[in-house]
Amino acid sequence: MHEFLENSATRTPDKVALICSGQRLTYQQVDVDANRVANGLLAAGVQRGDRVAVWLPNSVEAVLAIFGILKAGATFVVVNTTTKPDKLAYVLNNCQAKALFAPGRQTETIVEVMSSVPSLTLGVLCEQDADEGAALHSNVQSFPALLAAASPERPANSCIDVDLACLIYTSGSTGDPKGVMSTQANVAFAASSIITYLENVPDDIVINVLPLSFDYGLYQLLMTFKFGGTLVLERSFAYPAATLKRITEERVTGLPGVPTLFALLLQMDLSRFDLSSLRYVTNTAAALPVEHIEQLRDTFPWAKLYSMYGLTECKRTLYLPPEELDRRPGSVGIAIPGTEVWIEDEAGQRLGPGEVGELVVRGSHVMQGYWQNEAATAKCYRTGRYPAERMLYTGDLFRMDEEGFLYFVARKDDIIKTRGEKVAPKEVESVLYRLPGVVEAAVIGVPDALLGEAVKAFVVCAPDAGLTERDVLRHCAQNLEDFAVPKQVEFRTSFSKTESGKIQKRDLR
Amino acid sequence: MSTTNAIETQIRSYILENFLYTKDEGKLKNTASFLEDGIVDSTGILELLLFVQETFGVQVEDEEVVPDNFDSVERLTRYISMKTGVPC
Numbered sequence: 001m002h003e004f005l006e007n008s009a010t011r012t013p014d015k016v017a018l019i020c021s022g023q024r025l026t027y028q029q030v031d032v033d034a035n036r037v038a039n040g041l042l043a044a045g046v047q048r049g050d051r052v053a054v055w056l057p058n059s060v061e062a063v064l065a066i067f068g069i070l071k072a073g074a075t076f077v078v079v080n081t082t083t084k085p086d087k088l089a090y091v092l093n094n095c096q097a098k099a100l101f102a103p104g105r106q107t108e109t110i111v112e113v114m115s116s117v118p119s120l121t122l123g124v125l126c127e128q129d130a131d132e133g134a135a136l137h138s139n140v141q142s143f144p145a146l147l148a149a150a151s152p153e154r155p156a157n158s159c160i161d162v163d164l165a166c167l168i169y170t171s172g173s174t175g176d177p178k179g180v181m182s183t184q185a186n187v188a189f190a191a192s193s194i195i196t197y198l199e200n201v202p203d204d205i206v207i208n209v210l211p212l213s214f215d216y217g218l219y220q221l222l223m224t225f226k227f228g229g230t231l232v233l234e235r236s237f238a239y240p241a242a243t244l245k246r247i248t249e250e251r252v253t254g255l256p257g258v259p260t261l262f263a264l265l266l267q268m269d270l271s272r273f274d275l276s277s278l279r280y281v282t283n284t285a286a287a288l289p290v291e292h293i294e295q296l297r298d299t300f301p302w303a304k305l306y307s308m309y310g311l312t313e314c315k316r317t318l319y320l321p322p323e324e325l326d327r328r329p330g331s332v333g334i335a336i337p338g339t340e341v342w343i344e345d346e347a348g349q350r351l352g353p354g355e356v357g358e359l360v361v362r363g364s365h366v367m368q369g370y371w372q373n374e375a376a377t378a379k380c381y382r383t384g385r386y387p388a389e390r391m392l393y394t395g396d397l398f399r400m401d402e403e404g405f406l407y408f409v410a411r412k413d414d415i416i417k418t419r420g421e422k423v424a425p426k427e428v429e430s431v432l433y434r435l436p437g438v439v440e441a442a443v444i445g446v447p448d449a450l451l452g453e454a455v456k457a458f459v460v461c462a463p464d465a466g467l468t469e470r471d472v473l474r475h476c477a478q479n480l481e482d483f484a485v486p487k488q489v490e491f492r493t494s495f496s497k498t499e500s501g502k503i504q505k506r507d508l509r
Numbered sequence: 510m511s512t513t514n515a516i517e518t519q520i521r522s523y524i525l526e527n528f529l530y531t532k533d534e535g536k537l538k539n540t541a542s543f544l545e546d547g548i549v550d551s552t553g554i555l556e557l558l559l560f561v562q563e564t565f566g567v568q569v570e571d572e573e574v575v576p577d578n579f580d581s582v583e584r585l586t587r588y589i590s591m592k593t594g595v596p597c
Binding site for chain 1: 528544545550552555574576579
């Protein structure tokens with residue numbers, strides 16, 4: 001996968017590859033600096049196959065770290081920048097990370113995390129306060145120092161395409177995050193398939209406001225470098241007008257988004273921005289409401305709108321060819337090029353049009369399973385037609401129309417999709433149970449116009465606990481990623497239970 | 510008319526109460542970046558925008574919702590003072 005970058009650097013060394021935080025880096029500059037990162041990691045003892053984590057916001061450093069790790073033959077693990085220290089340490093211990101890239105302003109946290117992750121031998125601090133932090137601790141260095149001390153030459157790389165490129169952690173229904181193992185071949189295949197249907201060309205300029213910890217955001221980087229385009233990397237979509245201004249200034253052609261982003265956009269007066277350069281707009285993570293599809297079509301009649309569906313376990317699964325959108329606005333389409341999908345019932349029988357069953361996926365984008373978690377892997381990934389082939393059981397219920405176009409019906413588990421992110425109710429409930437005074441807790445997703453689903457917590461407190469909504473939210477904000485913090489808290493005196501004593505969640509809806 | 514100090518106090522108490530869930534004034538520096546320091550999440554900026562419009566009666570244009578105006582107590586205070594004509 002490092003070849004995505006190296007091939008483009010060879011073909012078009014002087015072309016701008018990355019625009020981020022006021023910097024414009026050519027392919028050659030990115031390639032050389034990623035070489036330095038790789039050589040720095042190798043000098044620090046990182047070896048082929050080691051895991052190296054990137055806990056950074058979208059930034060030049062995050063891009064260089066990802067490609068530097070690949071060039072060193074190691075496996076990168078991008079962790080959401082709002083992940084709290086306990087969960088970060090869990091992930092780092094789970095994958096036995098050897099090194100960690102992190103923000104300099106989090107030096108104290110990093111030192112604390114490093115003490116609880118024995119496998120970590122190197123911390124690399126980036127951006128503000130990096131030098132000050134690095135000066136204080138022996139096994140920590142600053143990103144500029146790592147670069148300055150390392151050779152700009154391409155390191156020898158003996159990785160082959162069955163080696164792991166990355167682990168992408170995703171929420172599981174048990175509450176503990178699971179690392180989806182992607183080989184170089186998995187990523188290269190998925191990226192090629194998506195590039196094929198989006199018809200990407202080197203002239204494309206893609207803007208990415210989604211976190212690189214989210215596979216949808218990460219693949220914007222990987223794909224753009226593969227087809228030799230330009231990536232405009234933004235911190236987030238917190239300031240929509242700033243993003244729209246960037247689209248105008250940079251003549252952006254591709255805008256990937258999630259329903260929350262489009263809901264925010266549609267609240268604005270978009271006629272004040274010149275968005276005529278947009279060639280395509282993509283949506284995934286959750287379905288776009290049909291009225292938003294219509295409004296987007298009216299807003300950007302010149303741009304192709306792709307409704308898509310996927311899950312980290314195989315990256316992308318389905319896409320609706322844009323010319324089908326008016327005829328079937330509720331569909332997320334057909335299998336991506338070079339892959340196959342079908343719907344099965346509980347007995348493993350393939351189902352026909354109109355029937356509801358689980359979506360099953362077959363193709364080279366089906367990942368390798370979950371890192372050191374055989375039980376979870378066995379649940380989702382099953383042996384395919386041939387002994388070495390894996391098929392993915394998505395856990396999502398779909399139906400198909402007469403022409404084979406697919407429609408999402410529901411999830412089989414209780415995972416909440418909010419703002420494009422997956423939240424396991426179990427994880428939020430575990431955090432709530434750690435708050436003194438909480439006797440029982442139950443978390444569900446409730447419909448929300450902006451977020452798709454909002455996280456709602458129901459709490460039963462001890463009689464003398466005296467907990468307020470603010471106490472509960474503060475505790476959650478200190479222990480959960482920002483998107484997982486409940487938007488609503490409701491206090492109850494008791495919950496109705498099933499015969500086996502489990503909280504009856506359907507009574508809460 | 511509000512003074513700059515009054516504007517700052519209102520912003521601080523809103524952020525402390527709604528994003529940091531505390532009354533501890535020591536938890537919020539006026540220069541801290543709302544996003545970079547994890548004080549406000551990306552959809553929280555929208556909530557902040559509604560607060561500014563409702564509390565100060567300010568008509569905020571889409572293109573004014575940028576980090577220079579919204580990313581810290583200090584910047585937001587300056588922006589609202591400018592919009593409401595309160596001298597800094």
